[in-house]
Amino acid sequence: MIGLEDIYSVVSAMFPLYVALILGYGSVKWWNMFNPNDCNAINRLNCYFIMPLFTFEFTTRINPLKLNNLYIAADVISKAIILITISLWANCSSKGSYAWSVTSYSLSSLNNTLVVGVPLMRAMYGSLGENLVIQSSILQSMLWNMIQLFMLEFQLAKKQLDLAVAPDKSATDLENMGDGGNIRRPSVLILMKTVGVKLSKNPNSYACMLGLSWALVSYRWNLHMPSILEGSIQIMSRAGSGVAMFCMGLFMALQRKMIDCGVKLTVLGMVLRFVAAPATVAVGSLAVGLRGNVLHAIIIQAAIPQSISSFVYAQEYGLHANVLSTAVIFGTIVSIPVLVSYYAVLDLVHG
Secondary structure: OOOHHHHHHHHHHHHHHHHHHHHHHHHHHOOOOOOHHHHHHHHHHHHHHHHHHHHHHHHHOOOHHHOOHHHHHHHHHHHHHHHHHHHHHHHHOOOOOHHHHHHHHHHHHOEOHHHHHHHHHHHHHHHHHHHHHHHHHHHHHHHHHHHHHHHHHHHHHHHHHHHHHOOOOOHHHHHHHOOOOOOOOOOHHHHHHHHHHHHHOOOHHHHHHHHHHHHHHHHHHOOOOOHHHHHHHHHHHOOHHHHHHHHHHHHHHHOOOOOOOHHHHHHHHHHHHHHHHHHHHHHHHHHOOOOHHHHHHHHHHHOOOEOHHHHHHHHHHOOOHHHHHHHHHHHHHHHHHHHHHHHHHHHHHHO
8 A cells, every 4th residue: 555655756766857947947938048049959959868868777777588579568558549530530530630739649649658657656566567657668668759750740741841832831730731732742652661761860769779789788688888888878867857847847848838828638648648549558458458456557657747858859859849848747646646646546345
């Protein structure tokens, strides 16, 4: 049973994030230290240097030889359900659009496994919960983040080529026209080629694979990374979560309102994160035969609040960053009572 000390350990892990957020917000709103161009530069530093090294360092510390194959299968099934549902909505609904499909995927698939997940799952389920959330972080870094990056690059390439075809339209006009607009669309082949070239230049594309490769070698033959190399990586990677939250504070300060996306989109983000995500992973887990505490831990792990990196990428690619920032900030605030409620209900059902 989770106690007050366990809740305090989660809060103590999350509180420093909000210190970084407030510093970022205050540096623009109160102290006028940065202009919009400065803020974009800081976010690009985080996106292309700090985040890849942060991902690489964490991945190298995981033992890939001790993964739970049933959990991996359940997670893959849940993400397949999400992608199929989003695809059907984008193609069959009059309100569907590719841009919102990307954001919906981020909200329902990517969570904060490291900062919130590890202390929370350790408090609730001990080593079982901690191991599962660490495995989740591997899959998220290696597969689900890569899908998000691919979708973002595809959206950006499509928008840029659309603007080249219809120079009299703005980016906002093109998005409002939806995927069924009357402009002549570039071929998928050209788009895929453009996306492939951009992803090949993005260090986030390689970070997790390189980290996982080193982890396989190091655990298989009991090798240790040279301290000079480890220190060179850590000097940047240790700033990962802090700089991401600082960038979020910068972004908030540049908006007209602190929560700029409105109530409707805020509620949508909370539903996708705290209802849709655990529901789909529950279906996947039941499909592969997971039961008991493992099933309960997986469901709660899926309801961990929004990934900070999803905001970093949304800000960099200029796609609904206001929605993702709200999801991270508001979702993290409400996550403790929501997750403790999930824990209590699942414990009661199991009992």
